[in-house]
Structure formats: structure tokens, C-alpha cells
Amino acid sequence: MRLPLKTEYACQVMAQLALTYSKDGVRQVEDLAKAENLSPNYSVQILTALRQAGLVISKRGKNGGYLLARDPDEITLAEIALALEGGQIVENSPGNGGQSAGAVRDAWSRANEALLDACREIRLSELMPEEEAGGDWVI
Numbered sequence: 001m002r003l004p005l006k007t008e009y010a011c012q013v014m015a016q017l018a019l020t021y022s023k024d025g026v027r028q029v030e031d032l033a034k035a036e037n038l039s040p041n042y043s044v045q046i047l048t049a050l051r052q053a054g055l056v057i058s059k060r061g062k063n064g065g066y067l068l069a070r071d072p073d074e075i076t077l078a079e080i081a082l083a084l085e086g087g088q089i090v091e092n093s094p095g096n097g098g099q100s101a102g103a104v105r106d107a108w109s110r111a112n113e114a115l116l117d118a119c120r121e122i123r124l125s126e127l128m129p130e131e132e133a134g135g136d137w138v139i
Contacts, residue, residue: 007084010046012036014080015127017056018072026065046084053083072128078119089115 016032019025033043047066050056055075056066068075081089090112093105 003089004085006046007081007089009036009038009042010050010080010084011077011127013038013043013046014050014055014068014075014124015129017066017068018124018128021068021072024067026059026063026067028065032066049084050080053079055079055083068124072125073123075124076120077122077124077127078116080124081119082116088112089119 013032013036016035017027020027029040029043029047032038032047033040036043038046047056047058051058051066055069057069058064058066090108
């Protein structure tokens with residue numbers, strides 16, 4: 001079982017947006033991509049999915065960019081994952097029709113629900129990176 005990179009990167013982009021939420025700051029794609037070592041084009045794909053899910057807002061114009069739609073304390077890891085993955089975090093195939101295929105599929109469905117429940121307890125605010133210290137040095 002492996003977390004898709006797109007979902008992991010979405011969490012990173014959201015964590016960057018969380019840094020400027022209280023400042024009503026709009027972040028540009030290039031800034032977000034650079035901060036998380038991502039391609040700007042790939043970042044746009046991620047941000048589009050997040051915007052369609054109602055997690056981010058896009059602003060057009062010269063000073064446009066992206067910002068969180070809600071407080072980072074109100075957004076969960078589950079919401080971010082579901083925005084990118086749909087209803088399943090654990091991918092589950094229909095099986096091959098064998099005698100135990102139904103029971104195995106049900107077990108993975110239960111595992112998916114347990115993982116989603118755990119992700120509902122993790123807030124975006126917990127994923128925020130530490131802000132870098134400014135240039136004011138005291139010696």
C-alpha cells in the first residue's frame with residue numbers, strides 16, 4: 001500500500017498555503033512549487049483538484065494566486081486525500097472472482113474506512129512547516 005505522490009504533494013502545497021492563511025495572503029503557483037520542490041505545471045494540476053473540492057480559492061489578476069478556503073484547523077488530512085483520490089485512499093480492485101475475493105475486498109474496504117477515520121483526526125495546521133527566521137540576528 002502506497003500513498004500516491006499527488007496526494008502527498010497536495011498535502012505539502014496545502015501546508016504552504018496554511019502559512020499565510022491568517023495574513024489573508026495569496027500565494028502564487030511558482031512560489032508554492034519552489035517552496036516544496038515541485039514543478040509549477042504539476043502544482044497547477046494539484047491546485048485545480050483542491051479548488052474543485054472547495055479547499056482552496058483562486059484569485060485572478062496581476063496579484064492573483066491561491067489561498068485556503070477555510071481555517072487550517074478546520075481542514076483535515078482526509079479532505080485533502082479525498083479531493084485527490086475520490087472515495088478510496090486504499091485502492092481496491094474488483095478481484096478475480098475467486099472464493100475469497102469478496103471477503104478480501106471487504107477487509108480492504110474496512111481498512112480504507114479506518115485509515116479515513118484516522119485522517120479525519122489530523123488537521124492541516126499540524127502539517128505546517130516552521131516559518132524561517134527573519135534576518136534579525138542578535139549576537
